[in-house]
Amino acid sequence: MANKTAPDSPPGSAGGTPTRRRSERSRRAILDASLALVGEVGYDKLTIEGIASRAGVGKQTIYRWWPSKAAVLLDAFTADVDEYSAQGLPDTGDLAADLKLVLRATADEFNDPAFQAPYRALAVAGANDAELSRAFVDRLLEPGIRVYVDRLRAAQEAGEVAADVDTRVAAEMLLSPFSQRWLMRTGELTYDYVDTLVDLVLRGLRPGS
């Protein structure tokens, strides 16, 4: 009741008023709590109550902004992706160096247990829930692929990649092997692997290759 003037959708950025800043702090605490908890207990045992308690907010604060635990979790995962998408990949003019830099950092992230646990929990939940899986693809996977497609297109315009290359297919040649290795645990995500993959993919993209 006291919060009648609070926004009905989660505040997307820290605003100017004290209320707005408090809202942003609560939002961030809720998202962080949902990631930490889902990694600990799994998606099935994740509850709004548990998230609220961990975040130090009331249940009603969460329900005011999100309809379900799936919605909280998706926002938690996409908070970083949105930032990343807006920024795009680095473009130093050296495609191989840029891709290796970003994919090595991604390997570090995927190899970090704190990152792994919630991500694997989301993968399991998505396998069981077609709607969640669709939201995962639309809001996480596709935007993630798109930044690579954009970087490859820029390289194409710069003449570093042949004009006839399908940049979407090329981006998947880079990203799908990487994510399948992680998901299926069929290989280590080392810097050496990342470099080998980038070099082998790019060999086929060069003009005249």
Next chain:
Amino acid sequence: MANKTAPDSPPGSAGGTPTRRRSERSRRAILDASLALVGEVGYDKLTIEGIASRAGVGKQTIYRWWPSKAAVLLDAFTADVDEYSAQGLPDTGDLAADLKLVLRATADEFNDPAFQAPYRALAVAGANDAELSRAFVDRLLEPGIRVYVDRLRAAQEAGEVAADVDTRVAAEMLLSPFSQRWLMRTGELTYDYVDTLVDLVLRGLRPGS
């Protein structure tokens, strides 16, 4: 009791005696029934009773050969893979043509609802069950990748693929994008897509590329 002389492990191939041939028929019926049923009801609701009833055999016949429904299902999936692995990929001396032929046939299979349903059920079950997932990788995914690695190695020996290419990484560049498209439903598995993927991967594998 009447079957005391029957084998304790599932007969792997049709033998010479009538008993052996009957066993092989029962085994095939059980495997087919398990695939059909898991596609219809999902992994969680799949039962040994249901498989027995659909296959027209007694429950005890299944339990004599397999300890669990997961074991039945893995044998059902690997029956084809074992055959496929023993055979290897075609080798006409034209790597691109051979890969397109096999991957187009695989696309037909993945696009077939009768194939899709049990495979997706297994993917869901694997996401929830680390042991099943490990068995899936060891008995289905890895042997599937290996036949491609072997074909790429043969092409390397024939001079069609550069000597410095990591054939495992190359095989994953071909197979992971294909299977991720199917699993995540991020794109159609058309002949056109298959051909584009094969051509783009092979561009980077050629000697001097």
